[in-house]
Amino acid sequence: MHSATKTYLKKKNLIATERDSTGVEFESYQDRKVTVDDGCPVDSDGNYITYLFGNGAVALGNGSPVGHVATEFDRDKQTGGGIDYLINRKAFILHPRGIAYTGKTRTKVETPLRTELAMAENWNPVYEPKQLRIVAIKHKLG
Template sequence: MATTQLADIFVADYYGTIAPVNSPEKTAVFESGIIVKSPELDAIAQNGQGTSEISYWQDLDADEEPNISNDNPDDLGEVGKAEQGSMRARTLYLNKGYGVADLTSELANTEPMQHIRNRFGTYWTRRWQRYLLGAARGVIASNIANDAGDMVVDAGATISAGAFQDAAFTSGDAADVFSAIGVHSVVMNQMVKQDLIEYLRDSDGRIILATYLGKPVFMDDSLVYGAGRYLSVFFGQGAFGYGEGTPAVPVELERKPSGGNGGGAEVLWERKTFILQPAGFSWKGSNNQNLSPTATQYAAAANWERVFDRKQVPFAAVISGTTTP
């Protein structure tokens, strides 16, 4: 029985305009406001350099006393200065291909390639979130290693409302900047048992969002900190800057006549170029364009350095649980 292959209808330009199923814009992480799409990061992701320096103006130092005005024309007032700093952003060059043999399509009497196409968006969403949470784990680990853990509270064996409050106030009077919390499912279970979680429901009573003190809470079991310990992370508005570049060939269908031992096969390739930059931190890892870091490398303390003052960094964390002997 004949089957229509994606090769029969594939038009790369058109394919690239179709919104994938479960695109990142539909996730609770995006909707929480912790991701800011940046034209500047788009431009950097497009420049093909692998890593780039981002310059920024330091805030004016409010600890500097103002001059006291007087009537002496020769008494010159002290002049402060505006200073620039810089941080390094890492561009990620990623690709993934999924293939199907023609015989598989014929025997299945379905369109597996269409299924692959429909689920590619979900695949990238999940990979993207691994990088996001990897970066969050990395900046917290860097903070513990290099900044005396001034963004982190140790809650002991079990999470508590007090520990969450203490973590938020590690940023002092900027404690109200946090807009979302990421937790491990074990921590979420503890929060539910302690009645810390409130739920937003739709008109039919279905739960659409879990919140803590009005802030969206999302679960991910990658939020661990060693064996038996869990990492709960507070994210502020704009905690991550996001930029996208355009690969030379973003999507491509490869036809392999010799695949399937001559029965024919095709592979659908998608390529992504993007930057996911945690606010206030500079990338310290490799800048080799041919070796984009993995999500695991994004979580390494040695690959990040804080360059902003504590109050300007929209992250805080609680570590809980007990170390497994």
């Protein structure tokens, strides 16, 4: 949620501070952990969008994009007695479960741009709507 949304809810005493088993404090709203991100959309009419994520809403995986070199060696022979480098790379994928990326509109081969990820025509739901674990709530403050 946006920081303005959190501030509004906190003033209404709807945000609770909880502590997990290791003593780390976190805030919650209706038993859901709160993550503040001022990148959440706000339009010119003052409408905010807050996202709710259910458990397992986003999957994490390892990718292998076209041309990806996972491990390579390099040597700088002019530094001191020479320095050897071992370079390791990983490609991580975060993906919303229940929605397939189609890539209908894409300019680059290796990865889509953020603007392309925001296009509805690049996504196709494969779960029933009630089974999707991501919800966007459009609201005003006050």
